[in-house]
Amino acid sequence: MPLDSSFNQLKQPSPYAIALLNALTSEQDFKRYPRGSRFVFVQGGEHQCLFFRTGVVSIENIENSLLLGIASAPVSLGFTSALSDKLLIRALEECEAATIPLDDVMETIERKHLWEIMAKHMIIVTNKLFIQNEMATAPTAYDLLCYQLQALSQEPESIRSQMAAYQYILERTRLSRSSVMKMLSALKKGGYIELEQGKLIAINHLPSRF
Numbered sequence: 001m002p003l004d005s006s007f008n009q010l011k012q013p014s015p016y017a018i019a020l021l022n023a024l025t026s027e028q029d030f031k032r033y034p035r036g037s038r039f040v041f042v043q044g045g046e047h048q049c050l051f052f053r054t055g056v057v058s059i060e061n062i063e064n065s066l067l068l069g070i071a072s073a074p075v076s077l078g079f080t081s082a083l084s085d086k087l088l089i090r091a092l093e094e095c096e097a098a099t100i101p102l103d104d105v106m107e108t109i110e111r112k113h114l115w116e117i118m119a120k121h122m123i124i125v126t127n128k129l130f131i132q133n134e135m136a137t138a139p140t141a142y143d144l145l146c147y148q149l150q151a152l153s154q155e156p157e158s159i160r161s162q163m164a165a166y167q168y169i170l171e172r173t174r175l176s177r178s179s180v181m182k183m184l185s186a187l188k189k190g191g192y193i194e195l196e197q198g199k200l201i202a203i204n205h206l207p208s209r210f
Contacts (some may be wrong), residue, residue, distance in 0.1 A: 005192050010210070011075070013123075014121050014124040014125065016117050016120050016121040016124070017074045017076060017121065017145050018021075018074050019077070019117060020076055020114065020117055020118065020121055021051050021053065021075075021076050021202070023108070023112055023114055023117075024049075024076070024100070024108055024114070025051050025053075025098050025100070026095075027039055027045060027114055028051070028098040028100060029098065030051075030096040030097060031097060031098070032094060032096055033055075033091055033095050033096075034091070034094055035091055035092065035093050035094055035096065036090070036091060037090070037091040037095070037168075038090050038091075038128060039057075039088070039089040039090075039091075039097065039099070040062075040087075040088060040089070041077075041078045041085055041087060042085045043086035045101075046101055046103075047078065047084065047085065047101070047102040047103075048078055048099050048100065048102060048104075049075075049076065049077065049078035049097055049099070049102055049105045050075075050077045050078050050089060050097060050098075051072065051074075051075070051076050051077075051097060051098045051100065052071075052073045052075040052076075052095050052096065052097050053073055053074060053095075053096040053097070053098070054073045054094075054096045055072075055091055055093050055094060055095025055096065055097075056070060056071070056072045056073070056091075056092045056093050056095070056156070056158070056159070057070070057071055057073075057075060057089050057090060057091055057092060057095065057109060058070050058071075058089070058091060058092055059071060059077075059087055059088075060087065060088045060089075060090060060136045061086060061087065061088075061151055062086055062087065062088050063086055064154065066166050066171070066172060066173070066174075067129075067171040067172050067173070068087070068132060069132060070092065070155060070159060072118045072156065073095065073096075076114070076121070077089065077160060077187055078102060078105075078121065079102070079105070079118070092159070099203060104106075104210070105161065106113075107170050116181060125204070130152065133150070134147075135147040135151065136172075136173075139140045140210075141175055141179055141183075142183060142209070142210035144173050144175060145169055145175065145180060145183050146206050147171045148168065148172055149165065149169070149193065149200065149203060149206065150203065151172075152165060152168050152169075152197075153202075153203050155168075160199060160200060163199070164197075164198035164199055165184060165193075165195060165197075165199065165200045166180050166181055166184060167197060168200075183210060186210070187206070190207075192204055192206055192207060193206075194207055
């Protein structure tokens, strides 16, 4: 199992996110979008960067519909076009967002000498992607479920109170509903986790084996 610090890193916003967003969007108008709005990184054949000043968004893989993560504003996405064109962003609550062509963003970074802060920000993003990859490639179904339970426990209350644990896990893995329900039921019965109407209340202790 990964240490709790890994999950804290995963949920901890980049300390450079606010400064980077402000510097790159100082001349942009943000628009309000309702919950459920969808955003993509390629529009009219042109790569875009997405900036969220307020709100919470999910990051999904377009190819397999797996949910890769949830991010709270400030969020700056789309700097790596090779990856971003495979992603879909969905607003989980009302948000303020601005869309800027990637070429314009790169020009602003050059003009305002933002390469250092960009590099530091991307190091943090890369580290989060590594943690996500570890979670997605767990050796067993039980390990995968435990990773997701620990990730769920780190989500804000607004997410945990709205989503059943099994739903959270199914959206992020290829595990079957029956196997997820079986493992959750056993963990609850053993007192390892606390569930209320299917929602995760607490993780008391996750055994190393199922």
